[in-house]
Amino acid sequence: MPREIPAQHFPDGFLWGCATSAYQIEGSPLADGAGASVWHRFSHTPGRVVANETGDIACDHYRRWESDIDLMQRLGLQAYRFSIAWARILPEGIGRVNPLGLGFYERLIDRLLAKGIQPTATLFHWDLPAALDDRGGWLNRDSADWFAEYADIVYRRFDDRIKLWATLNEPWVVSDNGYLHGTAAPGHRNIFEAPIATHNLMRAHGAAVQAYRATGRHQIGLVVNIEPKYAASQAADDLAATRRAEAQMNRQFIEPALLGRYPQEMREIFGDAWPDWPAADLQQIHQPIDFVGLNYYTRSVTKHDPQAWPLRATPVKQTQHPHTEMGWEVFPQGLTDTLLWIKDRYGNPPVYITENGAAFADPAQADGELLEDPLRVDYFRTHIRAVHDALRAGADVRGYFAWSMLDNFEWALGYSKRFGIIHVDYQTQKRTLKASATFFADVIASNGAVAF
Template identity: 65%
Template sequence: MNPTPKFPDGFLWGTATAAHQIEGSPLADGAGPSIWTRFAHTPGMTVNGDTGDIACDHYRRWKDDVALMRELGMQAYRFSVSWSRVLPEGVGRINQKGLDFYSRLVDELLANGIEPLLTLYHWDLPAALDDRGGWLNRDCADWFAEYGSVLYRALDGRVKKWVTLNEPWVITDGGYLHGALAPGHRSKYEAPIASHNLMRAHGAAVQAYRAIGAHQIGLVVNIEPKYPASDLADDAAAVARAHAYMNEQYLHPALLGRYPGELQEVFGHAWPEWPVGDFDLIRQPLDFVGINYYTRSVTRAAETYPLNAEAVRQDDALYTETGWEVFPQGLTDTLLWFKRTYGDLPVYVTENGAAFPDPERVENGVVHDPLRVEYLRSHLRAVHAAIEAGVDVRGYMLWSLMDNMEWSLGYSKRFGIVHVDYDTLERTPKDSARFYSRVVSSHGAALAGGDGDAEGTTRTILALPGQ
């Protein structure tokens, strides 16, 4: 039996979603298309040709979804805004109907005692801006600051926690290097340019907030800790490259004002010389950083593009439907690494969750998902362990509130604690929703007991770079 964990006073418990994954109606009420509207409608780019045209129909069912959050006892809701819903051309003309949608959503959240955490950008660039070069165009910093300013003026005060970008690594690795995500480019030369411009845009949006807003703003990154597959020097070097590419490429410039040296090795002659003044823009004071954690990677040297590194599957491990190893210790290690590397900046776990083989249809009003329950239990214990070790973790946003469009995977993977029947759009809380609701209402005490990974498995904790 585990002792009852004690989370800090004021620790914020919530869930997370993204606009394109749940809203549907992407062109309704004067909205413009995004790169994901375009990408999903391109044959062969998503599983089964799935699109976000309907998704979870949150654009029309938002009141019911907020009521469901209230029923589950959620204290916070992290959501994103569709840029092209508010600014159909990306800049200039404001679509008031689109802005009003988010204003009503924020008001409804507050009326139900739920704090909004608003993410400006979760991957859905207006198609009109992509036609102008998207994140490859240095003007994107000005575009993003203008967009952010529209929302700051409309919502700051009601919204007190803002996020600029969600997972810039995924945007560039999937969208500009490997082509698996919108806008579907495949270029080793474009990827670092897009990454750098994303960080410039982040800095410009923070600057704009400091001029208008009066509360808090931060950046959200996805971290996947890398552990060496052996004691070989080649594997250690592969870990260093993979760690710099995925975990330091965005935090270093945002918080330290420089890139990790390994990126020159990763990209070779495709790595540009950046203007020194760009880092003055990128490195803006932040109020917090959000960390998204799903899995780890045990890494070895290999002849693979572009890192000369590859992940090694672990024979004794449980893997999710997306092929990610369940490894809660990695979340503790990640949070400790962040504190050692970047200091005592407050942290939120802004995404954490898993896709497991849930049923397509609900029978008798219940959805049993014991693997997800244990996933949540073990990972929340991992968060608590980091807090006990001195990391200033302020909250936890579970991914995801409901099953949704999992980007290029379409509707084939279910991450939600609420089941969505994609034919009827009926919402049904799963066992994991009821479990998480108990955790929230007990401020973590419900994590005591159980037979999750933290109790049932003994593992060797390998060292992250810098440990």
């Protein structure tokens, strides 16, 4: 039987936090001996990012981290999910350790703890050291060993203070956008490379979990982005297209981690470009993990499209619902459905909502006044309710992290989209709370009750 869940709030011990990532907020990417990342290189390549913007300054969090943590404390955050920039720790990706890079994260972690905020770390949020990209990046089988070496260094330094670790964030984006379609770093477009990148990312995940079991004492998991797929019709072609789209985005990474196998549809999608992987590799990938991190933003209603390479599937815009500035449908039911899909398909593993949020066009505000963002407030309210619905139906959800703490560098879209609950003036670096920030603070203080 499902555990008893209160009708108007969340269970005791439910964890509330916000999330960010290193390249999106830190700035100073080469400071204090850090090495360049693939995103530093990609954003400095003309034409890759909107307005040729880069993460060189971003939110200047590398220098403003203390006051940013003060803002987190003001909002009552119980946890803060951040990523560690691999090239700050190992400028060449392997070998020589940069003590100044470790020192930055040590100060960050210690101040979070001093303010009563639980640090939650992601080892890889897309920013592979450029020196390793020069050696083939995720196309090189050695990448699993490189990642495990880096992970072990970080575990040994910080596991006494960090209780929740994630290996990879959204590996689908790295493989699909970075190696298949070329819209993200490292910017390749090659159907033969994407499966290799997928596999080496997952081998790296497995190797990092193995390294954690040797020295770590807390919990480690994998963060995946899942966009539930709904067929546009019951026609056989649309149902088949939906199945392919679900396999490629939603099951390509979670299933080797949890089940030790890739979806059979991967061969159908990639044809001869999808290799037969060694059984030993799949055993390495299939390591016991303590939780699944779920990043949810929207759903996709899918139809057959023979021109859509390589899936032969394309989304159909749903005009009956509002959409965010990203063009994503606001569909909170999809979050409930996804959590119950994970529960039923994968044996109800513990889940943290590691990202959930929305980009909207924020109105101008008078100096010093709260910035009103009612669409974002409503997005959070309805999606928090959706999580609660899944809990009451038996899903084992342990926490919720809003994306994002700050407006930030939105990858290839530069600074054109704002996801933050705190507004950032990129010219002055002034932070201004949005109404969504005060709403989320009330959510935390009431353990979710204010959302009902």
